[in-house]
Amino acid sequence: MEPTIIQQAMMGFQSFSGYIYPNEYELxxxxxxxxYPYLTGLVAGxxxxxxxxxxxxxxxxxxVYRLSLLTALAFLIVAPxxxxxxLGHPERALEMLWTxxxxxxxxxxxxxxxxxxxxxxLLEIWFDFRKDIxxxxxxxxxxxxxxxxLLTLGSTxxxxxxxxxxxxxxxxxTVMGIPSAFLLHGYVGFIFGSIKANPWWSxxxxxxxxxxxxxxxxxxxxxxxxxxxxxxxxxxxxxxxxNKLAEFLFYTMIVDFSLELLDFxxxxxxxxxxxxxxxxxxxxxxxxxxxxxxxxxxxxxxxxGLIVGRFGKLPDELRRIVYFLSAVLVQVGIFSIRWNVVxxxxxxxxxxxxxxxxxxxxxxLEGLLMTVFLLILPLFILYGIVKILPPWTDxxxxxxx
Amino acid sequence: xxxxxxxxxSLGILFLIAIGGFVIARKFFIPHSFGLYGHYRADAVEExxxxxxxxxxxxxxxxxxxxIYDLKAQSYHKDVACEVCHGPAASHVENPxxxxxxxxxxxxxxxxxxxxxxxxxxGFPQIIEARHNPGKVCKSCHNPHNPTLPHTPExxxxxxxxxxxxxxxxxxxxxxxxxxxxxxxxxxxxxxANEVGKPQKREFCGQCHxxxxxxxxxxxxxxxxxxxxxxxxxxxxxxxxxxxxx
Numbered sequence: 126m127e128p129t130i131i132q133q134a135m136m137g138f139q140s141f142s143g144y145i146y147p148n149e150y151e152l153x154x155x156x157x158x159x160x161y162p163y164l165t166g167l168v169a170g171x172x173x174x175x176x177x178x179x180x181x182x183x184x185x186x187x188x189v190y191r192l193s194l195l196t197a198l199a200f201l202i203v204a205p206x207x208x209x210x211x212l213g214h215p216e217r218a219l220e221m222l223w224t225x226x227x228x229x230x231x232x233x234x235x236x237x238x239x240x241x242x243x244x245x246x247l248l249e250i251w252f253d254f255r256k257d258i259x260x261x262x263x264x265x266x267x268x269x270x271x272x273x274x275l276l277t278l279g280s281t282x283x284x285x286x287x288x289x290x291x292x293x294x295x296x297x298x299t300v301m302g303i304p305s306a307f308l309l310h311g312y313v314g315f316i317f318g319s320i321k322a323n324p325w326w327s328x329x330x331x332x333x334x335x336x337x338x339x340x341x342x343x344x345x346x347x348x349x350x351x352x353x354x355x356x357x358x359x360x361x362x363x364x365x366x367x368n369k370l371a372e373f374l375f376y377t378m379i380v381d382f383s384l385e386l387l388d389f390x391x392x393x394x395x396x397x398x399x400x401x402x403x404x405x406x407x408x409x410x411x412x413x414x415x416x417x418x419x420x421x422x423x424x425x426x427x428x429x430g431l432i433v434g435r436f437g438k439l440p441d442e443l444r445r446i447v448y449f450l451s452a453v454l455v456q457v458g459i460f461s462i463r464w465n466v467v468x469x470x471x472x473x474x475x476x477x478x479x480x481x482x483x484x485x486x487x488x489x490l491e492g493l494l495m496t497v498f499l500l501i502l503p504l505f506i507l508y509g510i511v512k513i514l515p516p517w518t519d520x521x522x523x524x525x526x
Numbered sequence: 527x528x529x530x531x532x533x534x535x536s537l538g539i540l541f542l543i544a545i546g547g548f549v550i551a552r553k554f555f556i557p558h559s560f561g562l563y564g565h566y567r568a569d570a571v572e573e574x575x576x577x578x579x580x581x582x583x584x585x586x587x588x589x590x591x592x593x594i595y596d597l598k599a600q601s602y603h604k605d606v607a608c609e610v611c612h613g614p615a616a617s618h619v620e621n622p623x624x625x626x627x628x629x630x631x632x633x634x635x636x637x638x639x640x641x642x643x644x645x646x647x648x649g650f651p652q653i654i655e656a657r658h659n660p661g662k663v664c665k666s667c668h669n670p671h672n673p674t675l676p677h678t679p680e681x682x683x684x685x686x687x688x689x690x691x692x693x694x695x696x697x698x699x700x701x702x703x704x705x706x707x708x709x710x711x712x713x714x715x716x717x718x719a720n721e722v723g724k725p726q727k728r729e730f731c732g733q734c735h736x737x738x739x740x741x742x743x744x745x746x747x748x749x750x751x752x753x754x755x756x757x758x759x760x761x762x763x764x765x766x767x768x769x770x771x772x
Contacts, residue, residue, distance in 0.1 A: 145645045222548075223555050226565055243544070248537070255533065278536035290531045479645070 143479025152471045152483045155491040157207035160499055162313045162335065163463045164204040169310035169336070170343010171197040172246065172302060177373070179299040185369045189351050191253065191516030193343075196350055198246050199507035205238060206499055210490045230316055241309045245302040251278075252291045252298065254514050259283050310339040317466055324399035324477075325406070325470040330388045337381040338462050344374045345455035350507075352449055358517070364441055371448050374455065375431040382424050402477045410472045410480055414461045423458015427451035580614035587615070590622070594671050601672040611635055611670060636664040644688050649717060651675075652687045679714060689766045696767040706730070706765065724760065731759040 141150065175193035177183045209215035218235065226232040251258075259281050262273035274281075311332040317323075318331025328334075348370050355362045392400070407415055427450075433439070434447035468483050486492035562568035587608045588595045598604060609615050612627040630636075633655060642652045659667070668675070675684075682703045683690035693699060703709075708723035725731065732750045734741050748754075754762060763769065 141644065144647065147645055150645065219555070223552050224560060224565070251537075252533070278533075278540055280533045280536040282532045287531060287533065290533065294533070 141479060141481040143474070144476055145474035145479040145481050146476060149471075149474050149481055152468065152481070154467055154471060155211065155483075156468075156485055156493065156496050157211040157491050157499075159460070159463045159467045160207040160496050161204065161211075162310075162467070163342070163460055164200050164207070164499075164503070165310055165313050166335065166339035166342045166459065166463075167346050168197045168201045168204060168241075168343070169306040169339040170341065170345075171200065171347055172306045172343070173340050174344050174347055174370075174373070176299045176303050176306075179296060180303065183369065185365050188363050188366045188518050189347050189370065191518065192351060192354070192511075193347050194246065194250050194253065195510045195514065195516050196347065196503075196507055197343075198242075198250060199503040199510055201238075201242055201246060202506055203499055203503045205234075206502070207496075208234075210495060210499075213490065230312070230319060233312070237309055237312050241305050245298060245305045249295055249298045249302060250514070251276075252295045255280065255291050256283050256288055257514065307336055310336050317470070320470075322475060323470050324397060325403060325473070326466065328388060328392075330384060330391070334381070334384050334388060337377060337384055338459055340377045341374065341381050341455060342459040344370060344377060345452040345459070348374065348448055348452040349456070352445065354511075360517075362445065364444075367445065367448060368435060371431055371435045371451075374452070375428065375435060378424065378428055378431070378455070382428070399477055402473045402480070405480060406469060406473050410482065411465055411469050415465050415469070419458050419461035419465060422454055423461050427454040427458065430454070579616050581609055582615045582619040584608055586619045598671045601674065603670065603673055630665075631663060633662075633664055636668075636670075642687050644691070646688070648688055649685050651685055653684070685717065692767045698765060698768060726758070728754075728759055731765075735759075 171193045174186070175190050175197070178186050178190040205218070209218060212218065221232050222235045222239075225236065255277070258273050258276045260283075262270055262277055262281070265273055314332035314335030317326040317335075318328050321327045348367065351367070351370070352362060392403070430447050430451035434444050434451065439447065471481075472483065473480050488494060557567045557569065559568035560566070563571070584595070584607045591608075595608075598606075598608075609627075611630055615627045617625040618627050637655045640652055641655045646652060664670070679685065681690075686703075693701075693703075706725055710720040710722070712720035713722055728750055729736070733739055734745050735748055736750045737747045739745070739747070759765070
């Protein structure tokens with residue numbers, strides 16, 4: 126039966142309101158593009174956390190130092206996968222490397238990624254684990270022995286002098302790694318912030334907001350991974366370490382939240398012509414994901430949780446639960462930030478006169494299942510890496526002391 | 527000379543292999559004509575040039591069909607090229623009598639632009655194809671080369687479908703457009719030269735919404751003296767879909 130005029134009108138209202146250009150009806154950057162900055166943020170955050178121990182000598186977080194490096198690696202391996210799946214032709218990604226266009230920020234991704242993976246993370250992990258790798262290659266048998274021998278790259282010298290050099294190199298790479306981590310995630314923020322045609326994205330604060338939210342998400346992730354891995358290994362959680370992580374998470378959240386507030390107030394005060402459609406966007410399309418999930422559940426509640434958990438007089442068991450729940454909420458909040466930036470920026474028309482909607486697919490290369498798969502995949506990769514290079518410090522504390 | 531640590535030698539070799547591999551791979555994968563004219567494969571230009579030309583371009587049509595061309599150039603369809611409706615015509619230009627471009631004899635082509643779609647700008651003529659004279663071919667009433675309407679539209683919805691749709695399910699559904707808009711006589715035939723008028727006084731909306739208005743008590747009321755200061759009502763409220771709960 127043919128729908129009535131009213132039904133047709135209602136069908137229209139469900140998908141868009143006001144005036145949108147024909148090419149804005151379908152969103153080009155899907156859920157996978159939400160996932161990409163989320164994953165790179167976790168990488169940068171986990172690495173920056175690791176560098177606190179190495180560069181700034183925050184020795185209390187030693188139990189998560191190596192785990193952070195391996196987590197960063199596991200997530201970095203998966204970080205470009207959403208882009209590959211989104212493009213549909215992963216093999217074409219190589220074209221960007223063969224013939225780089227130096228004036229395109231997006232085309233620089235391959236180099237930023239390669240630098241971070243090959244020169245920063247892998248090198249640091251290699252230097253940090255080299256003594257262990259050599260020991261494994263000596264103590265293992267069969268294929269395992271040869272596998273570890275291959276990982277040593279032929280460098281089997283573990284004399285005191287060689288280990289001192291490893292340590293020095295590790296520190297050097299970490300110092301170099303901090304600006305690199307800033308570059309990696311600042312770069313992702315730059316991609317959005319430099320799109321001047323989009324008033325929701327175009328902001329010089331974007332890279333710095335991305336960066337701090339990355340650090341927040343990385344620390345929260347390490348709290349979760351540390352707590353879960355300790356639980357499954359039947360070990361006792363180092364409360365000194367966990368308290369310090371919670372403290373760092375709290376401080377970075379305050380900075381991150383202030384920066385976002387600054388961005389918001391700045392936009393409100395500037396009150397450019399886009400302000401009307403942006404206010405409609407916030408109150409209408411992004412109400413749940415911005416006001417409820419990002420600001421309330423993802424920022425205010427965990428900040429209060431961390432204050433109570435860290436500075437309140439609570440028994441350790443309760444403290445751990447509060448930290449865990451806060452860290453989970455932070456992850457939800459940071460994912461919402463990515464969603465609100467990527468999807469939110471495409472929900473309003475460039476005519477500034479209308480709004481469209483985004484319907485998440487379930488199946489397909491850019492669907493929800495793919496996203497869930499790519500979110501879980503790094504955890505399996507991490508499991509594999511941890512099996513090859515156990516990062517646990519329980520028996521190796523003396524390595525760094 | 528200081529001793530080079532073993533690790534540096536191992537890594538150095540690995541990096542040299544990686545960089546060397548990258549350089550060799552570049553030689554292998556980059557097409558030889560890349561970069562000749564710019565940041566693209568120059569051979570692509572030749573390949574594109576070799577493709578068969580199927581479109582003739584509007585100027586070619588003008589050479590023989592200048593009467594129709596001139597008629598269309600004065601009409602609303604002046605920006606619609608001939609081949610949009612008649613299809614690629616290069617072969618027709620080469621062989622005018624042997625190959626004749628199709629003359630559309632259905633409703634599909636017109637509906638591409640004129641079927642109702644909310645994103646289209648208001649004022650753009652739109653119909654709901656299934657309801658608009660079903661079964662009749664468009665050109666039996668409209669001349670595509672001069673598509674001025676055969677008779678003036680009977681309803682505002684012919685051009686303002688989006689507003690009409692919104693209003694039809696709003697609390698203002700029962701109001702005729704002309705209740706609020708003054709419609710100059712020439713608007714139906716020459717809309718842009720004769721624009722409709724909007725209420726310019728707050729008292730106009732006050733006829734129904736002021737506290738002392740003599741209408742049904744179910745209609746929302748405001749104090750005209752204090753509400754919204756000196757703004758016109760439609761500067762804050764959208765009269766085609768007014769909010770009902772405030």
